Amino acid sequence: MILLRSVKVVFPASSYNGKTVDILIENGKVKSIAAKLDNKKKVPEINVKGIHLAPGFVELNSYIGEPGLEQKETVSSACKAAASGGLTHFCVMPNLLPATTTKSQIEFLIQKSASFPAHLLPVGAATLNTDGKDLADIYDMHQSGAVAFSDGYKPIANAGMLERALLYTKPIGGVVMQHPEDKSISKNGVMNEGVVSTKLGLPGLPAIAEEISVARDLTVLEYTGGKLHFNDISLKQSVSLIQSAKKKKLNVTAACNAYNLLLTEDAVNDYDTNAKVNPPLRTKQDVKALINALKDGSLDCITAQHHPQDEECKKLEFDKADFGMIGFETFFAICNTVLNSELGLEKIVELIAVNPRKVLSLPLPELKEGAAADFALFLPNHKWTFAESDIVSKSKNTPFVGREFTGKVLGIINGEKSFFNNLK
Numbered sequence: 001m002i003l004l005r006s007v008k009v010v011f012p013a014s015s016y017n018g019k020t021v022d023i024l025i026e027n028g029k030v031k032s033i034a035a036k037l038d039n040k041k042k043v044p045e046i047n048v049k050g051i052h053l054a055p056g057f058v059e060l061n062s063y064i065g066e067p068g069l070e071q072k073e074t075v076s077s078a079c080k081a082a083a084s085g086g087l088t089h090f091c092v093m094p095n096l097l098p099a100t101t102t103k104s105q106i107e108f109l110i111q112k113s114a115s116f117p118a119h120l121l122p123v124g125a126a127t128l129n130t131d132g133k134d135l136a137d138i139y140d141m142h143q144s145g146a147v148a149f150s151d152g153y154k155p156i157a158n159a160g161m162l163e164r165a166l167l168y169t170k171p172i173g174g175v176v177m178q179h180p181e182d183k184s185i186s187k188n189g190v191m192n193e194g195v196v197s198t199k200l201g202l203p204g205l206p207a208i209a210e211e212i213s214v215a216r217d218l219t220v221l222e223y224t225g226g227k228l229h230f231n232d233i234s235l236k237q238s239v240s241l242i243q244s245a246k247k248k249k250l251n252v253t254a255a256c257n258a259y260n261l262l263l264t265e266d267a268v269n270d271y272d273t274n275a276k277v278n279p280p281l282r283t284k285q286d287v288k289a290l291i292n293a294l295k296d297g298s299l300d301c302i303t304a305q306h307h308p309q310d311e312e313c314k315k316l317e318f319d320k321a322d323f324g325m326i327g328f329e330t331f332f333a334i335c336n337t338v339l340n341s342e343l344g345l346e347k348i349v350e351l352i353a354v355n356p357r358k359v360l361s362l363p364l365p366e367l368k369e370g371a372a373a374d375f376a377l378f379l380p381n382h383k384w385t386f387a388e389s390d391i392v393s394k395s396k397n398t399p400f401v402g403r404e405f406t407g408k409v410l411g412i413i414n415g416e417k418s419f420f421n422n423l424k
Helices: 075-084 103-113 138-144 159-169 195-200 207-224 236-247 284-296 331-343 345-360
Strands: 002-009 020-026 029-034 052-055 057-062 087-092 119-125 148-150 176-178 228-230 252-257 301-303 374-385 404-414 417-420
Touching (some): 052 345, 057 252, 057 301, 057 331, 057 345, 075 087, 075 103, 075 404, 075 417, 103 138, 119 138, 138 159, 159 176, 159 207, 207 228, 252 284, 252 345, 284 331, 284 345, 331 345, 331 374, 331 404
Parallel strands (some): 057 087, 119 148
Antiparallel strands (some): 002 020
């Protein structure tokens, strides 16, 4: 049992939304909700000034290392890092060794993570071994618990293969997730192509590589039907294409990464390999376009794109280092710092907790007596400086150490399991 004192509720569609209440949780369910609850049984209390409660956050676009690359991240360390970021559920892309292409691999990931407060949601490979040549056994993986299908950071390059993936997932109500990038154009680019890449002498990732991929995939979707979700949208022109598709009533959703809302290509100026990510950090104009798209609904979600890399993959020359940064621990902090004044807290919660569930057709948590607990607890006005000691992930690849944020996650309650951070 646990008693939450004086929590401000940020729970869209709940009758308690905007209210400050006490909440008693017993055996993983909401026992009582009231303006003031007695504590005659001396139940352990959480009583922190300024605490807010929302549905547990959901991440659609993360990577781990187990099996095959455990030096980067294990299931255990990923689950703990996700919980520290307020996530009660997080999708794991299939780019593992071996790639997640069978029902037994789906079941392994689900069972391995079952004892942790944050639940791992496996994304099955759309093609065998994510090599883009043959369709994977989508139905078997769906039956075993795969929540979506994707080749992760490897875009489905063949239009015919994407067509078959959309057609095959259509009868089961599945969603195909796509990283939009035409590799034949992006080639060996390592950062956004433009003035900064030219000045630094680094090969660029052209914007057109993303734009062409989005345009092609939307054309295929219009032909086939089905459900398509874009992760990693980073460009103003990509947003425009998605806006047009939504006006046509195509079944498409899209997300941008939190880091693309805060950083621009200028963060690469000192050759910091922790700022080497894909999609790359873009221009100020692109950042503004992403924020506007979140406001008007053109983009449905924000993702962390948690992508752990060990030191051996990052402490290299910039062009040789691997892409990626960890994102769980700073996920809410970035969203709140950038967007609170622009969108408001309730809209942020929709983008990181409500809409991701809609993309996956997951049930939305409820805040009422008898409902299962699935909550994130956080302090939206708490100013703090991110330190290496705040990193729970096994890898430490982030450019945000030493950065001040506004908004800190206190912890999560997910059923009978919970996780809480230390405040400072």
